[in-house]
Amino acid sequence: MITVNNLxxxxxxxxxxxxxxxxxxxxxxxxxxxxxxxxxxxxxxxxNLLEKPTGGDILINGIxxxxxxxxxxxxxxxxxMVFQNFNLFPHLSVIENITIGPTKVKKVSKEDAIIQTEExxxxxxxxxKKDAYPSQLSGxxxxxxxxxxxxxxxxxxxxxxxxxxxxxxxxxxxVLNVIKGLVDEGMTxxxxxxxxxxxxxxxxxxxxxxDGIIVEEASPKDLFENPKSERTKAFLSKVL
Amino acid sequence: xxGLKFEILKPYIPLILExxxxxxxLGILGVSLGVLLGFVAALMKRSKITVFRVIASVYIELTxxxxxxxxxxLIFYGxxxxxxVNIPKLLAAVAALGFNSGAYVAEIIRAGIEAVDKGQTEAAxxxxxxxxxxxxxxxxxxxxxxxxxxxxxxxxxxxxESSVVSVIGLTELTRTSDMIRSVTYRPFEILLVVALIxxxxxxxxxxxxxxxxxxxxxxxxx
Numbered sequence: 001m002i003t004v005n006n007l008x009x010x011x012x013x014x015x016x017x018x019x020x021x022x023x024x025x026x027x028x029x030x031x032x033x034x035x036x037x038x039x040x041x042x043x044x045x046x047x048n049l050l051e052k053p054t055g056g057d058i059l060i061n062g063i064x065x066x067x068x069x070x071x072x073x074x075x076x077x078x079x080x081m082v083f084q085n086f087n088l089f090p091h092l093s094v095i096e097n098i099t100i101g102p103t104k105v106k107k108v109s110k111e112d113a114i115i116q117t118e119e120x121x122x123x124x125x126x127x128x129k130k131d132a133y134p135s136q137l138s139g140x141x142x143x144x145x146x147x148x149x150x151x152x153x154x155x156x157x158x159x160x161x162x163x164x165x166x167x168x169x170x171x172x173x174x175v176l177n178v179i180k181g182l183v184d185e186g187m188t189x190x191x192x193x194x195x196x197x198x199x200x201x202x203x204x205x206x207x208x209x210x211d212g213i214i215v216e217e218a219s220p221k222d223l224f225e226n227p228k229s230e231r232t233k234a235f236l237s238k239v240l
Numbered sequence: 241x242x243g244l245k246f247e248i249l250k251p252y253i254p255l256i257l258e259x260x261x262x263x264x265x266l267g268i269l270g271v272s273l274g275v276l277l278g279f280v281a282a283l284m285k286r287s288k289i290t291v292f293r294v295i296a297s298v299y300i301e302l303t304x305x306x307x308x309x310x311x312x313x314l315i316f317y318g319x320x321x322x323x324x325v326n327i328p329k330l331l332a333a334v335a336a337l338g339f340n341s342g343a344y345v346a347e348i349i350r351a352g353i354e355a356v357d358k359g360q361t362e363a364a365x366x367x368x369x370x371x372x373x374x375x376x377x378x379x380x381x382x383x384x385x386x387x388x389x390x391x392x393x394x395x396x397x398x399x400x401e402s403s404v405v406s407v408i409g410l411t412e413l414t415r416t417s418d419m420i421r422s423v424t425y426r427p428f429e430i431l432l433v434v435a436l437i438x439x440x441x442x443x444x445x446x447x448x449x450x451x452x453x454x455x456x457x458x459x460x461x462x
Contacts, residue, residue: 048366073370076365076366087362087363089360091382104373104377
């Protein structure tokens with residue numbers, strides 16, 4: 001479903017990604033772990049072109065998306081993105097945050113969008129907050145709304161960029177539970193995370209990134225119990 | 241020595257009112273034109289097309305770097321010399337004020353847009369919104385909160401600066417005070433009155449701005 005070939009990204013002279021290649025199958029859940037500054041987030045942001053790759057190809061369902069003439073907006077509609085800092089729209093209520101995508105981009109009628117939104121809010125357990133504004137929500141609630149907002153576009157792929165890093169510890173679980181729900185539904189996902197236990201529990205495969213490359217990719221069991229690379233071992237010994 | 245005699249101004253009340261009317265007209269039309277020009281210039285300055293950016297920068301820098309009075313003279317005396325077409329005083333005055341103000345407004349709007357968190361744009365893009373949707377539904381909506389107070393300030397400045405256009409003989413407030421002074425030979429009364437009128441206009445505006453700011457703060461949902 002997602003094929004990345006020799007992806008490179010530099011900011012000026014600084015090389016962030018160095019020839020990253022990988023494949024993610026439909027329905028697969030991939031967790032990306034690694035130290036800060038290893039390029040995890042940049043890798044994720046390249047996949048929906050929030051960062052423009054400086055080299056290599058990204059293919060979604062066989063279509064090369066980082067090419068001139070490709071409608072980026074169309075590509076992005078099929079990929080939901082959840083940010084570390086939520087990035088909810090502060091001037092819109094919860095329900096407006098979620099309906100704005102479907103109504104403005106997909107031209108779904110307002111009535112249909114609201115029905116769908118209420119289902120989504122129910123699913124993330126926040127239907128009672130539908131008329132609240134983001135400033136009135138806790139971090140965990142904000143992130144659950146952000147997930148609902150991304151899901152409202154009915155994406156084929158969900159990308160999570162450290163979804164729990166900005167949360168107070170007691171709110172991490174409520175967000176992870178929502179993500180787990182998506183895993184059970186068979187959503188294709190790439191999750192950049194520092195939650196090792198969570199990565200191990202839900203991921204089909206784990207990518208360990210360091211210094212702009214995928215150092216090691218393996219099943220959670222193999223990666224955590226039997227890391228092959230020295231760098232992986234060193235990293236895991238620090239975080240586990 | 242003799243005390244203040246405000247009663248001598250009584251016959252000139254209609255003239256003063258005419259001046260007030262024209263000053264307000266200049267302020268409103270000048271700011272409207274300024275906002276329009278400023279908005280276009282701000283968007284041009286953020287454009288991906290180099291020519292647009294250059295045009296906007298040249299306009300902003302030149303306008304901010306030259307006196308309003310010279311700009312006014314260029315429009316009022318310069319254009320007729322070039323084209324042979326005389327420009328009505330009010331039109332020339334509004335054009336000069338609007339043109340001048342536009343450069344400042346452009347910077348206000350640009351700063352207001354840039355103050356909106358980049359994550360907002362990214363979130364909008366990630367939902368598949370194109371540039372114009374992102375601007376319209378997400379960025380501008382939030383930028384207004386940053387822009388509005390500064391814009392009212394600009395309006396206040398413009399009302400005060402509009403006194404400059406008295407030099408081309410438009411009967412706005414400052415010009416009427418000149419006229420009254422030269423027939424009554426009593427400058428103090430009329431100047432006091434005119435100053436008070438300017439102050440009232442700007443004071444009301446700044447009070448209004450404070451209220452708007454408070455309202456915006458209350459709906460601040462960040």
